[in-house]
Amino acid sequence: METPKTAEFAHIGKSVIIKGELSGSEDLYVDGQVEGSIELAGNRLIIGPHGQVRANVNAKGVIVQGKLDGNIRASERAELTKSAIAVGDIITQRVAIEEGAYFKGKVDIQKDMAKTDVAKTAPAASSSAAASSASAAGGSTVAAKTNPTDGK
Numbered sequence: 021m022e023t024p025k026t027a028e029f030a031h032i033g034k035s036v037i038i039k040g041e042l043s044g045s046e047d048l049y050v051d052g053q054v055e056g057s058i059e060l061a062g063n064r065l066i067i068g069p070h071g072q073v074r075a076n077v078n079a080k081g082v083i084v085q086g087k088l089d090g091n092i093r094a095s096e097r098a099e100l101t102k103s104a105i106a107v108g109d110i111i112t113q114r115v116a117i118e119e120g121a122y123f124k125g126k127v128d129i130q131k132d133m134a135k136t137d138v139a140k141t142a143p144a145a146s147s148s149a150a151a152s153s154a155s156a157a158g159g160s161t162v163a164a165k166t167n168p169t170d171g172k
Contacts, residue, residue, distance in 0.1 A: 034070050042075075051086070061095070069103055076108075084121075091125075095133040 029049035032038065036052035043059040050058075051068035058065060060079040067073050071086035078093045084104040092098050094112040102120035109126045113133055117123055 029064075029066065032071075067104075082112075 029047040030044065032048070032050045032052045032054065034051050038052070038054045038056070040056045041059065042048075042054060042056065045060075045063065047064040047066075048058070048060055049066045049068055050071040050073060052070070053072045055074045057075050058073070058077045058079070060077075062080055064081040064083075065077060065079040066083045067086045067088055069085045071088075073087065074089045076090045076093075077088070080095050081097045081099075082092050082094045083099045083101065084092075084106050085101045086104070088104070088106045089108060091108040092106075092110045092112065094110070096112070097114040097116070098110050098112040099116040100106055100118060100121040100123055102118040104118075104121040104123070106122065107124045109128065111128045111130060111133075113130060115127055115129065
């Protein structure tokens with residue numbers, strides 16, 4: 021997936037801290053801190069390299085470059101870049117986990133996200149982990165964890 025131009029996104033800068041429910045109808049780039057929930061059902065979310073998010077996320081597409089502690093529900097695609105540190109479950113149609121990313125949680129690949137209930141997203145505390153990296157294929161549930169050698 022080509023990295024979107026962040027100039028097209030609303031920005032939360034490095035020095036900004038938000039606690040509570042965050043929702044909107046435009047794409048969002050977070051390089052600051054968010055704690056609570058993020059609801060961007062028809063839009064994209066990028067958690068930048070300095071971003072620290074402790075929230076459940078619901079968006080069309082999610083790219084994690086920084087830290088995320090919470091579940092991802094992406095109706096189209098979720099991506100964890102090599103600098104990502106993510107703890108929580110992912111429900112999406114397509115997933116990409118780059119080598120070097122840290123991920124602890126479950127991945128649930130769903131062919132038709134419109135038929136899936138948002139309330140079925142499990143809490144991050146109940147997630148299980150297993151060793152795996154890369155993508156999963158249609159309709160299956162997999163657990164994935166990639167551990168970088170630098171000890172993140």
